Every structure is written in C-alpha cells, then in structure tokens.
Amino acid sequence: MPERAKYSAEPIDDCRWRIAKRGAMRTDGLIFANAAMMEAMRQDPCLDQVANVAHLPGIVGSAMAMPDIHWGYGFPIGGVAAFDADDGVISPGGVGYDINCGVRLLRTSLTRTQLNQDPALLGALLDALYAHVPSGVGSARRDLTLGPKALSQVMVQGAAWAVAQGMGEAADLDHCESRGTLPGADPQIPSKRAYERGRDQLGTLGSGNHFCEIGWVDAVFDAATAQSFGLAMDTLTIFIHTGSRGLGYQVCDDHLATMIKAASRYAITLPDRQLCCAPLGSPEGRAYLATMTAAANFAFANRQVITHQVRQACSDVLGPSVKVDLVYDVAHNIAKMERHLVDGASRRLCVHRKGATRALPPHHPELPPGYATTGQPVLVPGDMGRYSYVLAGCAAAATETFTSCCHGAGRLLSRSAALKAAKGRKITEELSARGVTVRAYSHKTLAEEMPAAYKDVAHVVDVVEAAGIARRVVRLRPLGVVKG
C-alpha cells in the first residue's frame, strides 16, 4: 500500500541522491538512482528505510541503496551499510531471512544455435532440470537427507563440502565469492528447528522468485572481459538463483527474537523493530554472525549441489562431451567482515548487503587469477521474459559502496497486483510467444513472477554503470526457465 516517504532526497548528480542527516540519523543516506526511479520512490517508504538504517550505531560512511531498491523488512531491498568492527552493530534485518540468497552463472560449451539444431533439445533439457532439481514449496530431497553431523559439516565447509562429496570440481571453488566458504561458522548454535528445516533441503531451489534459467549471450559489450569470463556471442548459459532455504529462514527468525531483547539491553534506539541489532562484540552479535555464516555456507553448498545436478541433466540430454563450467557465484543477502579503505586508513568493517551484490574492482586480492585484470563478475538477473546482465566490478565500487552493486531488477508490482494483472491470461503461452519455455511447479507463483511484475533491469544497470560501480560485459536472454 503506497505511502508517502517521510524523508526526501536531493540530487547530487544524475545517478546519486542524498538524504541529508537529520534528527537521530548518524550519517547521510545515499541512493543510486536516476530521476525517474526517485519519482517512483516518493510513493514508497523505502527512502525512510534508508534513513532508518542511518540511525544504527557504528555506521561507517552513508546508509546506501542500489537502484533496484524497494521496500523490505528493516533494511530496504538493495540496501548496503557497513559498521565498524569495534563499535558497530550487526543486524539480521540487514541480511534478510534468506541468508545468502544468491546467484550462480554457469556457461556451457554449446551455443544456442547448436541447441536449436534439434528443436526437442530445449524441452528435454528443461524436463531433465525439472526432474533433477527439486523446486516448489517445501521442496525436499529424499536422496540427500543429512543427519546433524553431516549438516554441521556443510555449515562449516560450504561449497567445499559438496566438492569433497564428488559434487563439483576444485575449479568451482575458485569462481565462488569467498571460495564458497565463509570462516567463523559455528554449527553448534543453530537451533534444532534450523537443523530440522535444513536436513532434506540441500540441493533444492525452493519457490517464489527462485529459478534455474537456461539462456544465451545475445550482446557483448566488452569482448576482452567476456573472453576472460568464458562468454561469447551465443554461448548457452544457465543461471541458478536460490539461497539457504528453511535453515536460513529459521536462523534469522531465531536471532530476531534474541536481537530485539539485545537492542533494549544495549540501549540501542530502533526506529524500526525489524532493524534490531546488537554490538558486533557482544555475545548476541557474535552468535548471530557465527550462525549467519553457517547458514551462508549452507547456501553456497546448496548452489554447488544444484550445479552438480545441472551438470548431470546436461550430460543426460546434451551428451557427456558438453562442458558446464562455473563463471561465478555471488551472495546478495549477507553480512561479511571485510577490510576497506576509509579516509585513507584500512578498517575492519561488517558490510551488510541485503539485495545487493559484492563487486570487486580489478586487481583486488580476492579475485581468482583469471579475473584479476577484469574485476569480479557481477551477476544481475532480470525477469524471465526480458534479459539479465553480467557486469564487472569497477573502481568506484571500492571508493563509494564498500565494493557493492545491485542484484537484480527489483519488484514493480506486489504479488497480489501481479495476480490481478495475470487474471485471464496464459502466462506460459505469453512467454512461449517471446521464445521462453517454462516449467513451473506453481502457476500462481508463475503469475506472481511474470515479467511485468519487475522493473526493467536495463535501467538498474544504466545507473550502476553511470556511477562507475560496475560496467556491462554481456547481456543474456532467457530460453527456458524452471520455477518453483
């Protein structure tokens, strides 16, 4: 329900807007957006959410939002904020319920032209993906139900656990954010409920806006970088979008309850209860960081197991000679301890990215050798009817956004508005007319996720490119989508 924002923003330039610090705000808000996006935001309290984040103790720099900003819980979706490791806080609202929801892009050794030589192949591949990768509400696996010991190993080892089980290649880990494993996980802290919810969900997509999408490169903007990423015109690609499933949701829920009490104990005034937080050095703060890290590692492992299943599906349908390699895997709901230069000094910060992606610039020490000169691939999926982008991180990400960038298109319509708009329409047929074949577990979810429910991701990418945060490398078009 639209409401007018209490806070307003003034333009700095064509792609940056400032919410000036006032009242109990400790810093400014900084929003990356163009004028048209800002006009639309006047009807959405997401601006207030940016201002609310600026109230939190120990915040370093501005409370930021990327151009795919929309109203969330606590932090807006698209929100980025960093907090000092010594006197700052950590907030589950700055990560989200789906801890380490993220995206992985695979490239195949096939082209779209080659795939289309046999008209039955796309359907067969989608059917195989639909069969191999459980999706839908409560999707679970009978063949990979983990006992507490194995699940605790997953939470510590992340994607490396899956590779050690034969579900991936060592090279996959080189092309994951943080090599698919975050240090500091404590698997003893997650509740029994978190274990119960996660035990049979490793290797599952879930539902809602999660998907597995076959696509192809239909435009190359930076040929040299595209070559480094292993992408060229017509390359057949596969996106995977999912996170930590029920385990992550339960971890967030468990810690919100704790953090609400903690905020009161540490005399932290909350403009929004969903921004509940605790000092990073407090028992509550340390416990949440350790448990969030465990859930994040589960999500990295989840996407790695799904990659294995995708490879199996591709081998079954396309033949064992077709290679499927990982371009990159990024998190877009996470809080990480990182080092950044602030006013010329290196500082240890807890960077919260909620619906925002890490974007390392060229020559960053965490980049794998093959991406050292290009910058990190930044994966920005759009809606299932139009296009997605692969970007590369640029220098301004390091100087302005704590190496952060947008994560997707951002929703335009609420779910109920999308359902109303879809009434009487055959979304599957509409997509088919656009050259996109869908396998969807739920037709209701398909309607809620239809292309018109999302903003045009190209506009989002325009802004981050104008701001110098990241630059376009290739554009991908969808061919087939598996949705929960």
Add this chain to the structure above:
Amino acid sequence: MPYTVIEHTADVGLDLEGDSLELLLADAIKGLFHLIGTPPLPPGTQSQRWTCSGLDLEDLLVRLLAEALARWCIDGHYLAGPLAIVVHRDASGWQAEVDGAAHPLPRDLDLDLTEVKAVTYHRVQVLPPEDAAPADKWRGRVFFDL
C-alpha cells in the same frame, strides 16, 4: 471478517481484528493458513498444544505465528478448526497457551501452496480497543516474508 489480506511490494500482510485479544491471535493463525493455501485435508487431526511468550503483544503475535509456521514447515501440521488461546501477563512479558488441532499433511504431497518463509516484525501492531480505530475491537497487523 477477522482478517484482511494487505499488499506489500514483495510479500503479504494481514490486518486483524477480534472481540478479544485471544480471538485476534486465533484469527491471525487462521489468516496465516489462509495465505499458505487450502489443500484437501485428510481425516483425523492431531492435538496441538504449545506455549509461547513475548516481550510485548507485538512480539507475542510474531512468536505465536512463527511457532505455527515452524510446525507446518517441519511436521506438516496444518492448523484448522477451533483454536483456544489463553493469554496472561507476568513480570517477564506475555504468555500464550494454544490448544488446537492440526491435520498432518505428508510433506511430499504435490500441492500448489504458497511458501511463507517467515513472520516479520515489520510494522507489526496489536492495539486494544481503546487505542484502535475504530475503537470497537482489538486490531492488529502483521507481515510475512514469502
């Protein structure tokens, strides 16, 4: 209507009302399962009794719904039918005792339901009649992450 579905950009909420606090809480649970969907329910139910607590009424509402959601997600317990809720207050906050019945649904049933990930604290509200508008009932609001 004890609850009304309200829109949120990516998710959904419920506006609640009840002649008593207990009725409002019971209808909140019914509203949650309305959002999840209305699957065909098998015969036979299992007794569901649990207690939960909250620092304040809003926290109590969220904790109550979170417990119901966890029982659904983990055990497939679809709460339906009458719910008896008793609420009392002590020095530590509020406690609710829930007594109801759930239909156990097998988790591998092929059902077109909505995945409710979590109950949020976003703009959560529980107002006694004297603070509500109109001032004739208990009123509340809660949002869910889908």
